[in-house]
Amino acid sequence: MNILEYIKERKDDFSASECKVLEVVLNTPHYVETDTITKLAERADTSTSAVLRFCHTLGYKGYKDFRYAFSQALRKINSESNIDAISQSLDQSIKILENLKSFPKESVIELAHAIKDSYDIHIIGFHYSSLPAMKLSMMLEDMGIPSYSSYNNIHALHHANTISESSLFILFTYEGNEKTFKEMFNSLPVNMTNSFLITQNLNTSLKKRFTKTITLPSNNIQNHLQDRSIAMNSFVEMIIQIIDEL
Numbered sequence: 730m731n732i733l734e735y736i737k738e739r740k741d742d743f744s745a746s747e748c749k750v751l752e753v754v755l756n757t758p759h760y761v762e763t764d765t766i767t768k769l770a771e772r773a774d775t776s777t778s779a780v781l782r783f784c785h786t787l788g789y790k791g792y793k794d795f796r797y798a799f800s801q802a803l804r805k806i807n808s809e810s811n812i813d814a815i816s817q818s819l820d821q822s823i824k825i826l827e828n829l830k831s832f833p834k835e836s837v838i839e840l841a842h843a844i845k846d847s848y849d850i851h852i853i854g855f856h857y858s859s860l861p862a863m864k865l866s867m868m869l870e871d872m873g874i875p876s877y878s879s880y881n882n883i884h885a886l887h888h889a890n891t892i893s894e895s896s897l898f899i900l901f902t903y904e905g906n907e908k909t910f911k912e913m914f915n916s917l918p919v920n921m922t923n924s925f926l927i928t929q930n931l932n933t934s935l936k937k938r939f940t941k942t943i944t945l946p947s948n949n950i951q952n953h954l955q956d957r958s959i960a961m962n963s964f965v966e967m968i969i970q971i972i973d974e975l
Contacts, residue, residue, distance in 0.1 A: 732802035735756065742786050746779035753798075754783075762800045766792040770943075781810035827955070828946035829963055836943045837964070840899070840925050844869065847897035852877035853885050854901035857910060861927070861961035862901040868969045882912065889916035898924040901961065905933025916931060930959065 736826035738755065753773045754761055760772060769792075770777045779790055789795040818907055844850060850869070854862030866878040879885040892898055898921055902909070905928040926939040929947045936942045945960045 732799055733806070739787060743783065744779075746775045747783040747786060749773040749775045750783040752779050758799070758803055761796055764796075772972060793910040799814065800959055811936050817899065827953070829967075832864055832943045832946055836933065836941065836969075837967050839941065840943065841921060841968050841975065843897055843925070844874065844968070845972050845975050849873070849893070849896045851888065851892050852876050852878040852899045852901070853880075853913070855881060855885070856904050857958070858961075861956065861965050862899075864962060865899070865901075865965045865968065868965065869972075871974065872969070874972075876893055882909075882931070884911075886916060889913050892921070894918040894920050894922055896921070896923065899927065900925070900935075900939070901927045902933075902935070903929050903961070905930035905935045907934045927961070927964065951953065 733755065736751065738750060740748070743968050750769065750773045753769065757772075760769065764772065766777050766780050773780070784790075784792050784795040787795060789798065852862050853867045854860070862878060863880060866876050871874050877888060877891065879888040898917075904964070905926070920939075922940060924931070924939045924941070926935055926942040927945065928935070928942065929945050931944050933942075943964075945964055947960065
């Protein structure tokens with residue numbers, strides 16, 4: 730039993746004025762670490778004597794002893810909570826990677842071949858989607874494969890004018906929101922014959938604009954950014970590994 734649970738268990742032992750202290754301690758425990766007895770009494774709208782009685786009821790000699798023990802216990806609780814959060818995050822990461830295991834590899838191989846065979850590669854991604862786009866462009870550069878890339882709408886508008894119908898065009902977008910790319914598509918060729926959309930939105934209307942759509946699996950977990958970054962980054966690494974083996 731941690732100290733917060735112990736204090737809750739003892740709530741029936743406190744007087745009305747001590748219950749005011751109890752409310753502050755339970756609702757805003759972080760204040761106890763720094764507040765003087767006077768400041769805590771002010772927060773609780775009660776007297777310092779009530780704070781002292783509260784501490785005595787819990788078995789402490791005074792506020793100083795209570796504050797020290799409470800702060801130590803609170804740090805331990807927060808540390809355990811952080812460990813749990815890390816474990817949960819790792820579990821979620823494993824689930825995302827497990828989903829990628831069953832992901833159809835044919836589309837990845839097709840994109841890898843397209844990159845390997847093309848001399849005019851254009852890679853675009855905005856906001857968070859710019860991270861996998863940038864990663865792919867940089868890793869290709871390390872392999873001696875040049876590409877043109879843009880990571881915001883302004884640059885993409887100029888970039889779009891350099892893309893031809895036969896260019897290899899790769900667009901990364903987690904959500905696949907067509908409105909985000911409306912201006913850019915007005916500058917792109919209508920009939921691109923070698924274009925790939927990389928997204929996590931199965932129902933995106935952007936599909937109709939591309940010759941090939943690759944929809945990566947999504948766990949729909951609370952931390953969407955974690956879901957997106959792991960899936961997209963792992964996908965880019967898969968492409969690079971395949972290209973390296975071609």
